[in-house]
Structures are given as structure tokens and as C-alpha cells.
Amino acid sequence: MKRRVKWAALALIVCAAVGTAGVLWLKPDWRFLLAQQVQGIFSRLDLEELDWPGEKLRVESVDGLKEEAGESQALLLVNESHPVPENFKPDLEEYKDSGVLMQREVLESYEALAEAVKKECGEQLFVKSSYRDREDQQEEYEADPVVAAVPGTSEHETGLALDVYVAGYAGYGFLKSEAGQYVNSHCWEYGFIIRYPLGSQEETGIPFEPWHLRYVGKPHAEIIEKNGWTLEEYLNRLELGELYQVGECFVSRQQLGGLTLPAGAGDVMVSADNCGNCVVWGRLADGK
Numbered sequence: 001m002k003r004r005v006k007w008a009a010l011a012l013i014v015c016a017a018v019g020t021a022g023v024l025w026l027k028p029d030w031r032f033l034l035a036q037q038v039q040g041i042f043s044r045l046d047l048e049e050l051d052w053p054g055e056k057l058r059v060e061s062v063d064g065l066k067e068e069a070g071e072s073q074a075l076l077l078v079n080e081s082h083p084v085p086e087n088f089k090p091d092l093e094e095y096k097d098s099g100v101l102m103q104r105e106v107l108e109s110y111e112a113l114a115e116a117v118k119k120e121c122g123e124q125l126f127v128k129s130s131y132r133d134r135e136d137q138q139e140e141y142e143a144d145p146v147v148a149a150v151p152g153t154s155e156h157e158t159g160l161a162l163d164v165y166v167a168g169y170a171g172y173g174f175l176k177s178e179a180g181q182y183v184n185s186h187c188w189e190y191g192f193i194i195r196y197p198l199g200s201q202e203e204t205g206i207p208f209e210p211w212h213l214r215y216v217g218k219p220h221a222e223i224i225e226k227n228g229w230t231l232e233e234y235l236n237r238l239e240l241g242e243l244y245q246v247g248e249c250f251v252s253r254q255q256l257g258g259l260t261l262p263a264g265a266g267d268v269m270v271s272a273d274n275c276g277n278c279v280v281w282g283r284l285a286d287g288k
Helices: 003-028 030-043 060-070 104-121 136-145 171-176 178-190 220-227 230-238
Strands: 057-061 093-095 102-105 126-129 161-165 191-196 211-215 243-246 249-255 257-260 265-270 277-282
Touching: 030 171, 030 178, 060 230, 060 265, 093 104, 102 104, 104 178, 104 211, 136 211, 161 171, 161 220, 161 277, 171 178, 178 211, 178 220, 191 220, 220 230, 243 257, 249 257, 257 277
Parallel strands: none
Antiparallel strands: 057 257, 093 102, 126 161, 161 211, 191 211, 243 249, 249 277, 265 277
């Protein structure tokens, strides 16, 4: 009797394993997500705190940096708790006479991503939805209040968010395509993140959306991707006033006013975070 129970249990385990393997074989999106989760266990990009003496630092005003290098809006946090600022004005431009509007600072990065998808997957990447003004977002919300964000809390109102697809594969089906898997694996290389990744609803308030790209720029996209963070988690990890080194770049989240940054740093950019602070980053002189 015991032997029969033993063999019956073994048979059930084998059947379960075979069944799981069969489902994964038939579900390319499930197989991809499983592989991503496993890969994420071994992926990490540390933020190294910089403890430099005063002579290696300089202080700049926010307005001064904006005039010197131009203002980015890439790190603006928009969610239910942080609505789009009342005085927010996106710097919009049309993408290749397509009728698709997006932030000017996103254009070059999206073009590079679309070209990579074409080269690697032989597919044309399309934008289903990009910038929406408040009126457009109100219409989206009234049409589908379960899926669409409350007007004023949607990233689409910033021009930094893009809903993408390829022919025959949109929405959750996007991940069933080679192009969808490429975008989800490599978009960080072009300054984008999957804004609402699998299992992040507690942090973002939004279920998994593998089609929703959010531009955050470099080096932020790489940091977020390799540590498995959301934008919310990334900003919270940056302690106010601390300077961090990531490769040849520095990143710092600071209060508005006088900003402390490494002397000799180049390509410096600053972005408000919509939490009452700003993020400043740039290239370190000689990589250190």
C-alpha cells in the first residue's frame, strides 16, 4: 500500500512538471516572464555614495542649471498621490509627421528604440497612445474608468508615457511577440522603463502593463531596471542630499534651492520630481 502511495505521488509530481512545461511551451509570454523573474534575482546595479571634501564640490542654483543645460522633466513622478502639477507645461513635438505627440526629450530615444525593434525583430513599433491633454484623459476615463487613470493623475498628460504595440500584438498580447519581449528586455538601454512591471501594483497602484513605456532617461532607466525597482522606489532610495556614483555618472536628489554637485561634472541635468524636490545628474570628470 505504501509503495502504491509513493508511486502515485511521484506520478502526480511528474504530471504536474510535464503540464507546467507544456503550458510554458504554449505560452511564450509566460515563459518570458518566468525567465525575467529568474534573471532579476541575479541583477543589481549598486548606488555608491560619494563622500567628497568641500573642494571637490560646487553649488549651483536650480535656475542656473536650467539656463546652462536646459530643464528635463524625465523624473517627474505622476500617480494617484502625485497629480500633474497645475502649472505643468509639456515641451511637445510631433514624431515624424505621425500625429503622435511626445516630449521633445523623448523623440531621439524613441526613434532609436523603434529602429532597434525593426533591426532585431523585423517589426514596426507603433504608438497607440502618447500625450493626452486633460480633456482627452477625461474622455478616456469616462469610457473605461476601470483601466484609465483619473484625469490629472495620468502619465500620458506629461508626454513622457507611450503605449506601444506591433501589428497583431497589443495590450497583454504584446508580450507574445518577439518585438514585445525585446522592448520589455531592452527599453532601458534607450532611457525607458516598463512603468508598471509585474508584481508592482502595491507601489504603483496600477496592474502590470507590459505595453506602457515611461521615459526617465539615462542613467536612471538602467538603475531602475537592474535593481527591479519602480519609479516610486527609485526616488525613495535616493536619500535627500546624498551624492551617488553609477559608472561614470553621478545622481543626487536634493531640495529645491542651492544644489551641491561634483566640481567639474559635465552634461548636468536637473528635473523636478513632483514631490517638492529635484533630481540632478551628470557625467563625472574623468569618470570619478
